[in-house]
Amino acid sequence: MESTDYEDVVxxxxxKHSNTEGGLLPILHEVQxxxxxxxxxxxxxxxxxxxxxxxxVHGVISxxxxxxxxxPGEHIIQVCRSEACQAMGAxxxxxxxxxxxxxxxxxxxxxxxxxxxxxxxxxxxxxxPAVMVDGVPKAKISSDAMDGIVDELRxxxxxx
Numbered sequence: 127m128e129s130t131d132y133e134d135v136v137x138x139x140x141x142k143h144s145n146t147e148g149g150l151l152p153i154l155h156e157v158q159x160x161x162x163x164x165x166x167x168x169x170x171x172x173x174x175x176x177x178x179x180x181x182x183v184h185g186v187i188s189x190x191x192x193x194x195x196x197x198p199g200e201h202i203i204q205v206c207r208s209e210a211c212q213a214m215g216a217x218x219x220x221x222x223x224x225x226x227x228x229x230x231x232x233x234x235x236x237x238x239x240x241x242x243x244x245x246x247x248x249x250x251x252x253x254x255p256a257v258m259v260d261g262v263p264k265a266k267i268s269s270d271a272m273d274g275i276v277d278e279l280r281x282x283x284x285x286x
Contacts, residue, residue, distance in 0.1 A: 132157075132165050132168055133168075133171070135156070135161055136153075136157055139152075139153045139156035140172065140175045140176070142156070143156070144175055144176050150172070150176060150183065150186055151186070153172055153176070154172070154186065154193055157172075158192075158193055158194070161197075162194075162197060162198050163193075163195060163196055163198060164187055164193055164194070164195055166195060191243070191244065194232075194241075196234075197234075198234060198241040199234040199235060199238050199239050199241040200239050200240070200279075200282075201239060201240050201260050201282070202240075202241045202243060202258075202259075202260060202261075203223070203240060203241070203243070203259050203275075203276075203279075204243045204248075204258040204259075205219065205220050205223065205244060205245065205255075205257050206245055206246070206248045206254070206256045206257065207220075207244045207245065207246055208246055208247040208254075210247075210251035211251070211255040212255075213254070214255050215254075215268075216254065216255035219255055219257075219267060219268065219269050222269040222272065222273070223276070226272075226273060226276055227240055230242070231243060231244050239280055240279055245258060250263060250265045253266050254266070255267050259275055
């Protein structure tokens with residue numbers, strides 16, 4: 127969910143964490159939790175406030191798969207890319223999902239409904255392949271089950 131004024135969100139996160147040792151990650155988490163992503167203009171504000179360069183802040187954002195620098199869709203599907211999930215058929219689920227959505231990882235459908243992201247281990251290895259849909263893990267997922275989930279998401283409005 128995007129705040130109408132990202133600067134308020136960034137200011138609140140900075141006020142809470144800027145004097146904390148290693149405060150950059152908690153700041154980035156708070157901004158993304160509130161806005162759904164970290165706006166480019168926020169990177170400058172954060173860097174200046176904690177005495178870090180834009181490159182340093184951007185480097186942290188780009189290093190961690192969790193952070194995104196673009197507004198996500200209403201719904202987020204994260205597909206586990208770990209070895210256990212791959213061994214249990216995640217690659218087929220991924221290919222079918224990409225074809226159905228007509229997007230790749232880190233992209234959002236043209237209607238703004240669904241963003242597809244990789245995730246590296248959901249901890250459901252015994253129930254692979256696993257996905258997370260809007261923060262809710264789902265295990266032993268098949269391509270058919272994923273098709274049904276996508277169809278449901280396309281008609282749902284995210285209330286998170």
